[in-house]
Amino acid sequence: MSAEAAFIRHALQTRRSDIPAQAADAAKTFYLDTLCVGAAGAMSPFAEPVRCVARRWGQGGKVPVWGTGETLPAASAAYVNAFQIHCQEYDCVHERAVVHPMATIGAALTAEAGDNGHSGADLLAAIIIAVDVTAGLGVAVQSPIRFFRPATAGLFGATLGIARLRGFDEATARNSLGYALAQAAGTMQAHVEGKPALPVQIAHAARAAIVACDLAEAGLEGPQEALEGPYGYFPLFEHAWNLEPVLASLGRVWRICEVSHKPWPTGRAAQGGIALMQALRAEGVTPDQIDTIRLVAPPLIKRLVGRAAFAGMGLSHARLCFAYVGARALMTGDVTLADFTAEALADRDTLALGAQIEVVEDGSTDPAAFTPQRAEARLTNGQRIAVETDVLYGSPQNPLSEQDQRSKQRSCLAFAGLPAAVGDQLAARVGQMDNEAEGGALAALLTP
Secondary structure, three states: OOHHHHHHHHHHHOOHHHOOHHHHHHHHHHHHHHHHHHHHHOOOOOHHHHHHHHHHOOOOOOEEEOOOOEEEOHHHHHHHHHHHHHOOOOOOEEOOOOEOHHHHHHHHHHHHHHHHOOOHHHHHHHHHHHHHHHHHHHHOEOOOOOEOHHHHHHHHHHHHHHHHHHOOOHHHHHHHHHHHHHHOOOEOHHHHHOOOHHHHHHHHHHHHHHHHHHHHHOOOOOOOOOOOOOOOHHHHHOOOEOOHHHHHHOOOOOHHHHOEOOOOOOOHHHHHHHHHHHHHHHOOOOHHHEEEEEEEEOHHHHHHHOOOOOOOOOHHHHHOOHHHHHHHHHHHOOOOHHHHOHHHHOOHHHHHHHOOEEEEEOOOOOOOOOOOEEEEEEEOOOOEEEEEEOOOOOEOOEOOOHHHHHHHHHHHHHHOOOOHHHHHHHHHHHHOHHHOOOHHHHHHHOOO
16 A cells, blocks of 8 residues: 555544544643644744735635634635744654644644634544654654755645545545645755744645645645655655554554653754753852853754854744753743843843853764753863753653643743633633534634
């Protein structure tokens, strides 16, 4: 059976009753996280320009733009909400796949549910299946990331999630995958330069998933070998891959259970180091004692967040800069949304400490490894202190505590100007979303 056929059958034939409670609970947890993060993203400095662009594509739709009180047509709302979910680097991540599954999937499927009235139970199942596809594509890769996988792989998962919600047959679903391929895009250059084009690529993927399904539903035949054809997804976007274990795991391994929270609004690659800065503080280390700090970590960490902090750096650069967020963590014990204002980015003490921090590769040959990590602090008195971690906080092996989950939800909603009561109501209804007559109504709660 081809990879396309296997993923399509998993998407269309898996029954809600086939999905174990553990996977359903994980999906509810990360859907709630995604809604709160997306609402906070409405206050990002770049969000209003993106909304302004989306308005020019046409108004009059009924799908909410989270945290704004505005509604747009489904494809445009998916675009904006996906941008808002990822623009502050606070959305959940599948570490092994190197993919943020819920940014594209959460935005696209919620827009679809809001536009066409799909139930909460159907939305929940579609999210779980879509994550299986998106994370599965990432897990199959055996080479370093070349393109921005949250957008490229995210598009295929979101497309099959919508295909499931619309009740497509296999032929129509295969055509929708073909049109997902026709629109697939996402470059790591935006990551290297630290530009808001990064969340724009996720926004495009969410919108493209709806367009792909619209085209297939209209009867347009698409490319049939979207994943492993000679010019399909894997040959074009990845270098080496093995799908066999992934396909064999469908229906047995639920990838949503492998997803990690982000405790801090930064790139996931910086978060092991943030925890280590907290550990150094616990050892009594203070910023004024520092001569140098080396974060020794797998090559992916150096590649993603091993950049310099400097006066005048952009907001997106700072979120992906361990020198900056590591300095903030050592100075204050935390990294929050408030650490990414113009005033915070210009803080001289932070920049001076950041200049003493570097990321060093540990020689690992694993292209997707986030751990182990070790922070080595050399103090001005000559003393050396090292702390280590093998598991990132927020991962399934070291999950975010319920207290920290609630704190993150409340801080995101407060950042969006929403009262704590909204968070309580949202948490209660997401927890019972199998009983929601219309799954899209959950996002409507995110209205100021």
